[in-house]
Amino acid sequence: MTIATGNARTPASSALYRRAERVLPGGVNSPVRAMRSIGRDPIFIASGSGARIQDVDGNSYIDWVCSWGPLILGHCNPQVLDAIMQAAAHGSSFGAPTEGEVALAEEIAQRMPSVEMVRMTSSGTEASMSAIRLARAVTGREKLLKFAGAYHGHVDGLLVQAGSGVATQGIPGSPGVTAAATATTITIPWNDPVALEEALAAHEFAAILFETVPANMGVVPAKAGLLAGLAAGARRNGALLVADEVITGFRVARGGGQELLELEPDLTIMGKIVGGGVPAAAYGGRAELMRRIAPAGDVYQAGTLSGNPLAVAAGLATLAQLDEAAYLRLGELTQRLAVGLREAAASAGRHLLVQSVTGLVTPFFTEAETIDDYGGAAACDQEAYGAFCRGLLERGVYPPASQFEAWFPSLAHTERDVELTVEAVAEVLKELPR
Ligand SMILES: *Cc1c(COP(=O)(O)O)cnc(C)c1O
Secondary structure, eight states, X not given: OOXXXXXXXXXXXXXXXXXXXXXXXXXXXXXXXXXXXXXXXXXXXXXXXXXXXXXXXSOEEEESSGGGXXXXXXXXXXXXXXXXXXXXXXXXXXXXXXXXXXXXXXXHHHHOTTOSEEEEESSHHHHHHHHHHHHHHHHXXXXXXXXXTOOOOSOGGGOBOOOOSTTEEOOBSXXXXXXXXXXXXXXXXXXXXXXXXXXXXXXXXXXXXXXXXXXXXXXXXXXXXXXXXXXXXXXXXXXXXXXXXXXXXXXXXXXXXXXXXXXXXXXXXXOGGGGTTSSOEEEEEOHHHHTTBTTTSSBOOOOTTTTOHHXXXXXXXXXXXXXXXXXXXXXXXXXXXXXXXXXXXXXXXXXXXXXXXXXXXXXXXXXXXXXXXXXXXXXXXXXXXXXXXXXXXXXTEEOOSSTTSOBOOOTTOOHHHHHHHHXXXXXXXXXXXX
């Protein structure tokens, strides 16, 4: 085996990791950062600029993670940076309304016709928790339908293990999550219209939650007809259709996955790009539904730092640069990366399944022709993916350290970045044991 653990080039990171492990569980503040699934120490980052990041040992990488989605313009975009500095100079938080929040809500509503009103939060988890509360209040129902392999933040009731059977009853996916919290969650496989019909026939749901383009089991788009069936099924059932666009919102199209896929959800959950790299998220929908939120209505939901001026400024400065031309360019770059990854695999005599939409790419280590659900994603060769990541990191390419995540091309990546990445990928694939 020619690919080492890869810690040799990162002694300062490893030293920081030892220090971090004493005061932070697992040495990190969010699990995937620990790089455990690829079998190496985490890399501590010192700085980023455009599509590059530098670690504390001085190594430079082409960054395909970009903070897991928010940085669609890359690191330290000059306009975003300027907006944050200006906002900070005026005061970082007031706990009182500011004009920026209104402008950001207007911008979101303009891009997503299904969203007439918006409530801002500080994380996607909070936004999805609050959207569920609203859906339950509006419908007077308790049950939720979600898809195996979909991630909607670490909300207790949504941390339900992927069920392989049809309409699996919720089993808590983490210690500390009560059976009561997940008892009202029904999980079915993605891209399974039969399971969907059965679940809709058997239960009255408050909400059907879905990612418009699932990207938390790798990129696994809906097959033809699934989303239309989902929308019609929700209507028949009396459930609210809740689109989780925390990743896809303002990434896959100007108006998110709902524009790309011609959907009109009742409620939409947003995050990541709306905060431009500063903590912010939101949920929104038709005014008639959103007016149930306090203080307009009786459904309580609040946040000390919600609509934070720095985050709002960063979000607005980010969205201001995302016009139709930007999405064309991002789509072209994504396509170039996807094709390049396939060609690199072919040149190494290896099968790699690459699934992508604008702004999202996943290379799956599988012999399968398509991955349509969590079961397919889970059957991929994760050990090979881990060795692949370690090899890329050695060569200055920083991929997501999990087979169950998307690569995030940004507008800061260039054709040359794609070319260098593809070269590194071809080299690593040739060295990988079979
Ligand atoms: C990241 C993510 C969330 C959770 O957002 P946080 O800000 O990490 O709480 C929810 N849904 C999807 C689809 C996500 O990718």
